[in-house]
Amino acid sequence: METNRGINPYKTAVAENFGRAAATYHQQAPLQRHCAQQLIHHLTQGQGLTLPPGEILEVGCGTGFLSRQLVQQFPQHSCYLTDLAPAMVNFCREQLLAEGTDRPAPLRFGVVDGEQLPPPCQPYALIASSFALQWFENPIATIQDWLSQxxxxxxLALAFPSGHSFPEWRSACDRSHLPYTANPLPDFQTLVGTFAPLVRHCQVASEWLPCQYPQAKAFFQHLKALGTGHNRSxxxxxxxxxRHLWRTWDQSATVGGQYRSSFESTSQITVSYHGVYLILQR
Structure with missing residues (x-):
């Protein structure tokens, strides 16, 4: 398995958190699974898009939600599936190999920092990434680099939670007179404004994804179980x-929304993600 991950304390902490959560992530991430499926839908149902020859690179393969879709939808393209966390790469590889891949083009796997991609031998036909962009320290520079490759x-096909996510969390912090400690998320309007003039075609779609939990504490426990608990705010x-935040949130919560978290059968609070799907054709 190839690797290019350098030494970066922040990236090391992120990789270790996700690595510890690899097994639970695959079972407790229905939202991430949904967004990977939606990204492929927007990519393949777009304006008659046909990928040119070349390899497909996935950045942030995780446990393989998007990887499986790429392998199935583009059997004639070799795929390079990568993640910052070695345990995630291993999990993804084991899942795909266990399912069997009767396809003419090969698969390869690597531990790669998406913000430090090594120059490819040949340009990629597609760079795809689902729910990884929000962990990057400089998303705009990274997307610029990806476009050049x-x-x-x-x-480029990207799915990510935007900065509009978690309005309920923000509101609970305001009512509790406490700072909002969620990690900063990408401003999708800035990304679209930056890159739409530079590409042949820009397709953007978004949706609200309300997830429900029995209480506020369960939401934070879920973040930790997914490996997303590293705080850089x-x-x-x-x-x-x-504890004060949890009490305030629970007392004011109402049951609502449509997208239910699969690991809880009843719900009392809603936490809404704003999912964005951005496709840039060079």
Missing amino acids: VTPGGC GHHLSPQQL
């Missing part, structure tokens, strides 16, 4: 403040 006529709540 895509062959003319090829695409610069704000940290004390245990007492966190």
Whole structure:
């Protein structure tokens, strides 16, 4: 398995968190699974898109939600499936190999930092990434670099939660008079405004994805179980403040929404993700 991951304390912490959560992530991430499926839908149902020859690169393969879709939808293209966390790459590889891949083009796997892609021998036909962009330190520079590594006529296909996500969390913090400690998320309007003028075609879609939990504490436990608990917002709540936030949120919560978390059968609070699907054709 190839690797290019350098030494970066922040990236190391992210990789370790996701690595520890690899087994539980696959079972407790229905939203991420849904978004991977939607990204492929937007990519393949777009304006008559046909990928040019070349390899497909996936950045942030995780446990393989998007990987499986890429392998099935583009059997004639070799696929390079990568993640920052070695345990995620291993899980993805084992899942795909166990299912069997009767396809003419090969698969390869690697531990790769998506913000430090090595130059490919040949430009990629497609670079795809689902729910990884929000972990990048410089998303705009990274997307610029990715576009330079895509062959003319090829695409970038990205799914990510935007900065509009978690309005209920923000509201609970305001009512509790506590800082909002969620990690910063990409501003999709800035990304579209930056890259739409630079590409042949820009397709953007979004949807609200309300997930429901029995109480506020369960939402934070779920984040930790997914490996997404690493805080880089610069704000940290004390245990007492966190308990105060949970109480305030629970007391004001109402049952609503349509997208139910698969690991809970009943729901009392709603936490909404704003999912964005961005496809850029060079």
